[in-house]
Amino acid sequence: MLPQRTITIEEVKKHNKVGDLWIIIDCKVFDLSKFADLHPGGPNVLYAEGVAGREATDTFFGLHRHEVLLRPQYARLQIGIIEGEAETVKVPAPGSLSKVPYAEPSWLSEGYFTPYYSNNHRVFQKAIRKFFQEIVRPEAIRCEENGKRISQEVVDKMSDVEIIAMRLGPGKHLKGRTLMGGTVKPEEFDYFHELILNTELSRFGTRGFVDGMLNGAVIGLPPIWNYGSPELQATIVPEVLSGRKYLALAITEAFAGSDVSGLQTTAVKDGDHWIVTGTKKWITNGTFADYFTTGCKTENGLTVILIERGEGVSTTPIKTAYSSTAGTAYVTFDNVRVPVGNTLGKVGNGLSVILSNFNHERWMVTGCSVGAQRVIVEECLKWANQRIVFGKPLTSQAVIRNKLGKMITRIEACQNWLETVTHQMNNVRSVSRVSISSLISPILSLNGNLPNTCDHNR
Numbered sequence: 450m451l452p453q454r455t456i457t458i459e460e461v462k463k464h465n466k467v468g469d470l471w472i473i474i475d476c477k478v479f480d481l482s483k484f485a486d487l488h489p490g491g492p493n494v495l496y497a498e499g500v501a502g503r504e505a506t507d508t509f510f511g512l513h514r515h516e517v518l519l520r521p522q523y524a525r526l527q528i529g530i531i532e533g534e535a536e537t538v539k540v541p542a543p544g545s546l547s548k549v550p551y552a553e554p555s556w557l558s559e560g561y562f563t564p565y566y567s568n569n570h571r572v573f574q575k576a577i578r579k580f581f582q583e584i585v586r587p588e589a590i591r592c593e594e595n596g597k598r599i600s601q602e603v604v605d606k607m608s609d610v611e612i613i614a615m616r617l618g619p620g621k622h623l624k625g626r627t628l629m630g631g632t633v634k635p636e637e638f639d640y641f642h643e644l645i646l647n648t649e650l651s652r653f654g655t656r657g658f659v660d661g662m663l664n665g666a667v668i669g670l671p672p673i674w675n676y677g678s679p680e681l682q683a684t685i686v687p688e689v690l691s692g693r694k695y696l697a698l699a700i701t702e703a704f705a706g707s708d709v710s711g712l713q714t715t716a717v718k719d720g721d722h723w724i725v726t727g728t729k730k731w732i733t734n735g736t737f738a739d740y741f742t743t744g745c746k747t748e749n750g751l752t753v754i755l756i757e758r759g760e761g762v763s764t765t766p767i768k769t770a771y772s773s774t775a776g777t778a779y780v781t782f783d784n785v786r787v788p789v790g791n792t793l794g795k796v797g798n799g800l801s802v803i804l805s806n807f808n809h810e811r812w813m814v815t816g817c818s819v820g821a822q823r824v825i826v827e828e829c830l831k832w833a834n835q836r837i838v839f840g841k842p843l844t845s846q847a848v849i850r851n852k853l854g855k856m857i858t859r860i861e862a863c864q865n866w867l868e869t870v871t872h873q874m875n876n877v878r879s880v881s882r883v884s885i886s887s888l889i890s891p892i893l894s895l896n897g898n899l900p901n902t903c904d905h906n907r
């Protein structure tokens with residue numbers, strides 16, 4: 450921001466009428482002359498006595514979140530600061546921890562101890578949060594609003610520090626990579642590092658963008674490296690981990706969602722090729738995916754086949770409850786010829802391939818949810834302290850404290866359970882995706898009991 454001119458309180462007082470309106474919020478002077486008619490709360494409140502030409506900090510913070518003043522279109526209304534004063538409400542530095550109670554997990558809170566996280570996890574968490582806040586968050590807010598997919602520029606920056614590879618968890622695919630600028634060695638990267646990544650990326654409050662942040666690769670790539678041929682792996686894995694090509698998992702259909710065994714997309718052998726025909730629905734990242742890890746019905750059961758975008762493949766966006774930045778698509782395969790070499794696993798064994806993938810996904814989703822829930826708790830606590838009703842903050846009302854207490858109890862329980870499961874994942878014999886299948890029961894229960902923090906009535 451440019452250096453601000455200093456203004457006296459006496460000077461501000463002179464600008465208190467229609468067409469000439471200044472107010473002071475936290476020592477900053479805003480010129481609202483043109484904005485007044487556009488103000489979402491209406492112009493009249495701004496011309497009220499004690500607001501127009503006055504210090505209106507308490508009034509403002511009783512009605513708005515601080516973030517309102519940080520939005521570019523409002524930040525530019527600031528014309529100066531009051532002489533001799535300094536702002537008291539500060540924007541947290543990128544990478545810093547929140548001071549709001551329960552906004553951070555206990556391992557990041559002062560005075561708490563942890564059996565799970567090392568100093569390296571702490572350094573990693575700090576670096577990830579800073580990277581996300583500085584590089585990804587502005588893009589997340591932009592894309593969430595305009596519905597466009599993540600830009601190649603941000604994807605490139607993410608792959609420079611190996612975010613895409615790390616989102617696939619620990620394993621041999623990390624070998625030789627410089628993770629987060631060398632913050633963590635590939636052989637030391639564990640499921641707690643990955644959990645940190647998942648909780649941090651959901652702190653933006655941009656649900657559609659989090660899925661649009663190449664979630665398709667996170668769920669679509671494991672079947673390729675667990676079941677694809679060496680040739681297929683050698684081509685696809687580097688392309689996807691470097692962010693040069695995009696991948697989507699194409700299982701769900703209008704006819705079969707959770708009922709995977711009811712899929713109707715068919716693949717019929719024709720010499721060295723499969724001929725694939727059918728449709729897929731709700732395919733995350735599908736509008737911009739180059740490859741589709743696709744569940745197909747074959748003669749003797751289900752088979753998973755990797756299909757490249759090309760002749761006979763078409764995708765159209767589906768309007769969803771969240772932003773179209775996620776690239777949710779309706780995918781049509783119309784007599785698509787796919788080399789038999791693109792088969793993932795044994796023909797007819799597709800259900801095992803699909804189900805083996807779900808464990809890691811469920812665990813990943815739980816981590817993302819916990820990260821988002823922390824932000825909800827933070828926002829609710831901040832607002833309940835800030836908002837004055839009946840002459841006192843909302844937190845003075847027992848019913849509000851009760852709601853907050855319930856939310857916090859649920860998220861703490863979920864976080865602790867999640868960390869216990871993550872510890873087990875780190876300790877099962879190998880760190881391959883298939884090995885965590887032995888933890889299916891706790892992962893399923895954890896995911897199924899995922900607390901919905903916003904639902905106060907449960």
Ligand code: HEM
Binds near residue numbers: 490
């Ligand atoms: C720089 C000055 C201001 C800006 C940029 C601003 C902006 C906004 C915005 C964006 C909203 C929509 C709700 C939200 O996003 O939080 C809003 C609502 C509102 N604002 Fe302001 N505002 C300003 C100053 C004020 C002041 C000084 C008052 C009080 C006198 C005021 C009273 C209201 C009211 C009553 C609402 C409606 C709140 C509701 O629906 O619950 N605003 N304002």
